[in-house]
Amino acid sequence: MPLIEVKDVSLAYDTPAGRVQGVLGATFNMEESEFLCLVGPSGCGKSTLLNIIAGFLTPTGGEILIGGKKVSGHGMDRGVVFQDFAQLFPWRTALGNVAFGLEMKGIGKEEREEIALQQLKLVKLEKFANSYPHHLSGGMQQRVAIARALAYNPAVLLMDEPFAALDAMTRDDMQRLLADVWKTTGKTIIYVTHNVAEAVYLADRVIVMTPHPGTVKAEIPITLPRPRDPLSVEFLDHQKQLLNYLGQGTSKAA
Amino acid sequence: MTMVAQTGANTGVQGNKTPDPAKRAASWRAVRRAAITIGLALATYELIARTGSFPRALLPTLPMIVRTLFAMLLDGSMLMHSLYTLYRVLFGFFLAMVVGIPLGILMARFRRVEQFFLPLVSALMPIPSFALVPLFMLWFGIGNLTTIIIVFYAATFPMIFNTWSGVRSVNPLWLRAAGAMGADEHKLFWKVIIPGASPFIITGMRQSFLRAWIAVVGAEMIAASNWGLGWVIFDAKEFLNADIMLASLAVIGFIGFAFERLVFGSLERNTVMRWGMMRSAKS
Numbered sequence: 001m002p003l004i005e006v007k008d009v010s011l012a013y014d015t016p017a018g019r020v021q022g023v024l025g026a027t028f029n030m031e032e033s034e035f036l037c038l039v040g041p042s043g044c045g046k047s048t049l050l051n052i053i054a055g056f057l058t059p060t061g062g063e064i065l066i067g068g069k070k071v072s073g074h075g076m077d078r079g080v081v082f083q084d085f086a087q088l089f090p091w092r093t094a095l096g097n098v099a100f101g102l103e104m105k106g107i108g109k110e111e112r113e114e115i116a117l118q119q120l121k122l123v124k125l126e127k128f129a130n131s132y133p134h135h136l137s138g139g140m141q142q143r144v145a146i147a148r149a150l151a152y153n154p155a156v157l158l159m160d161e162p163f164a165a166l167d168a169m170t171r172d173d174m175q176r177l178l179a180d181v182w183k184t185t186g187k188t189i190i191y192v193t194h195n196v197a198e199a200v201y202l203a204d205r206v207i208v209m210t211p212h213p214g215t216v217k218a219e220i221p222i223t224l225p226r227p228r229d230p231l232s233v234e235f236l237d238h239q240k241q242l243l244n245y246l247g248q249g250t251s252k253a254a
Numbered sequence: 255m256t257m258v259a260q261t262g263a264n265t266g267v268q269g270n271k272t273p274d275p276a277k278r279a280a281s282w283r284a285v286r287r288a289a290i291t292i293g294l295a296l297a298t299y300e301l302i303a304r305t306g307s308f309p310r311a312l313l314p315t316l317p318m319i320v321r322t323l324f325a326m327l328l329d330g331s332m333l334m335h336s337l338y339t340l341y342r343v344l345f346g347f348f349l350a351m352v353v354g355i356p357l358g359i360l361m362a363r364f365r366r367v368e369q370f371f372l373p374l375v376s377a378l379m380p381i382p383s384f385a386l387v388p389l390f391m392l393w394f395g396i397g398n399l400t401t402i403i404i405v406f407y408a409a410t411f412p413m414i415f416n417t418w419s420g421v422r423s424v425n426p427l428w429l430r431a432a433g434a435m436g437a438d439e440h441k442l443f444w445k446v447i448i449p450g451a452s453p454f455i456i457t458g459m460r461q462s463f464l465r466a467w468i469a470v471v472g473a474e475m476i477a478a479s480n481w482g483l484g485w486v487i488f489d490a491k492e493f494l495n496a497d498i499m500l501a502s503l504a505v506i507g508f509i510g511f512a513f514e515r516l517v518f519g520s521l522e523r524n525t526v527m528r529w530g531m532m533r534s535a536k537s
Contacts, residue, residue: 056430080434087427090529091449100445101435134530152435 002029003067003188004053004156010061011048021213022048025062028207028219033186037203039193039242045214046192047160053190054080054158066156076101079149083161085141088133094120094144095129101152119147122181139170143177150185159191163198175201179227196246200238201228208245218245314497323501331486336505338481342398343463343470346405350462354410355455358417359447368418375414383408383469387476400477401470408469412461420454421447453526460518467510 009026012019023045030036038046051057053064055074064071066078074080079101081087088097095116102112120126123143133141142162149157163171175198182189182202193199199206200222208218220242224234296316303313310318326332361368383404394400424447432446448455474484483502490498526532 054434056434074434076436078434080431082427082431084427086425087431089428089431089446089449090531091452091525100432100437103445104432104436104438104441132529148431148435 001068003032003034004030004190005065006030006049006053006062007064008062009049009052009059009064011045011052011057011059023052023059024213024215026209026214026216027062028216030188030190032188035182035189035191035202035204037191037193037199037206038209039196039199039206039246040209040214040217041194041211041246043214044209044211046194046209048214049209050158050160050190050192053156054078076105076152077155079152079154079157081142081145081149081157081159081162083164085133085138085165087145088141088148090133093130093132094125094136094147097133097144098148098151100148105152116147116151119151120144122150122184123147123177137170139166139174142166142174146178146181150181150187155188157187157189159189161192161194164193164195171198176227178202183226196239196242197230199242200224200235201230206242208242210246220245311494312496314500319497319500319504322495322497323504326498326501332501332505335481335483335486335502336509338478339470339474339483339506340509342401342474342478342482343405343466345398346402346470347409347463347466349402349406350409350413350466351459353406354413354458354462355417358414358458359421359443359451361414361418362421363447371414375411379411379415383465384472387473391477396477396479398478401473401482404473404477405466405470409462409466412465413458416454416458416461417451420451420458423454424450453532456518456522456526459521460514463513463518464510467506467513471506 006026006028009023010021011023012021014020026045026049028036038049040046048057052059053071055071055078058072089100092100095113098116098119099112102115107115117126117129120129123146125140125143125147128136128140133144136144145162146157146159163174166174179202181187191199191202203222206220206222207216208220209215210217220238222238224232224238228235300316302308303310303315314322323332357367357371361371386407387400387404390400390403394403428446428450429442432442437445470482471484471487474482475488478485483506487499487502490496490502522532527534
């Protein structure tokens with residue numbers, strides 16, 4: 001049985017301009033420890049779909065099962081990382097942020113700080129455990145956010161363009177780090193991005209979405225060996241294939 | 255809202271505790287500048303007082319005021335007056351926090367509470383607390399009760415308004431993240447909403463205290479007897495004791511300044527400024 005089943009999920013909402021079909025009939029399954037990327041241009045419903053899986057939005061049609069259980073509202077079986085650096089609590093240190101979920105679970109101070117420190121080690125930030133977020137760079141803040149979402153050991157990690165606001169060099173480092181974290185933890189990850197190269201670098205499988213209405217257009221497995229070389233011919237081939245699905249052929253690459 | 259500007263400017267100078275010599279020198283310069291301004295004002299006063307154009311009893315010289323101040327400090331009367339005033343102001347201020355913070359939070363969280371209280375708050379807030387003193391005297395008599403209620407009245411509204419704004423401005427991403435990590439309503443309240451709104455709540459406390467301090471002195475003039483800094487000033491007019499008035503004014507100014515700088519300034523430095531939720535002013 002797959003870990004996650006997304007069954008015919010739709011979400012429509014009303015805007016001043018009329019009813020908009022944000023997501024229409026999205027269907028796919030996910031195995032445990034799989035790394036899945038949702039790719040598409042803005043407005044294709046990829047973030048909306050992620051927010052439905054996270055339980056922040058309720059679908060107007062269809063359902064989502066995680067471990068056979070229907071999703072309703074958010075729950076601790078899912079960890080979420082947002083794009084905005086401001087997601088961290090400024091009044092808590094890096095360690096305090098990472099320990100938050102464990103604190104909500106009712107785990108004692110000593111134990112949760114020990115676990116939080118391990119998580120910070122995973123993202124190579126143990127030296128900054130006692131720093132407040134405003135003293136950390138954007139990339140470091142996103143690493144704290146990843147550690148925070150992993151700390152209470154959710155079954156699935158949901159990431160909504162977590163590196164989109166970072167500069168290109170930092171983003172490359174972060175992608176490598178995330179690939180390492182995934183390899184170490186074996187987490188099931190759903191990762192939303194509009195960056196095709198990022199998807200090819202990270203994913204086992206890419207789900208391509210297109211807008212108006214937001215629908216799943218294609219599912220493309222990426223079987224390249226890891227760690228992946230973004231400059232290899234095979235890598236670029238996959239990128240080209242994705243861009244073609246997005247209707248953005250080589251002439252006007254994303 | 256003018257008080258925001260006042261309190262905000264204060265934090266700039268002493269905002270940093272770093273032993274950085276350049277910053278320390280800048281801080282000393284600021285202290286020196288302040289000393290020069292105040293020194294000039296005092297010197298001007300002293301000059302006018304010494305021209306003899308006005309009766310000494312109405313315009314006492316600085317040494318006379320200082321002598322009176324020391325005499326009142328030594329015989330303990332100034333301490334008693336200050337303690338009475340502090341008791342009233344802190345009691346009223348405490349009540350204002352106990353009522354204002356929860357009410358502000360409830361108004362921001364629940365539409366119906368907001369709809370019910372907002373017209374009431376908007377209607378009552380512009381009434382100067384001083385204008386209510388005679389009425390409250392009729393109702394509650396002369397003494398601590400009336401002054402405390404006046405202080406409470408003056409201090410509650412800035413507390414409500416700032417808390418209300420603060421809670422509404424809490425970043426929704428924090429609520430989302432905390433919800434995703436399993437925070438229930440209770441935890442959300444204490445662990446996210448309160449600290450998230452803290453810059454506004456602390457500003458509310460500062461404004462609230464300032465208004466409480468202004469209100470207590472006014473209320474004491476009419477509605478207190480025998481003790482209190484406001485009462486002693488008002489009482490001194492009977493005997494043309496301008497020196498007592500001015501000495502008491504100096505104490506009022508000093509206590510207000512000490513609270514503003516030491517209590518609220520350090521509260522701000524150790525919380526919202528440390529967290530980077532509020533910054534000190536750039537030079």
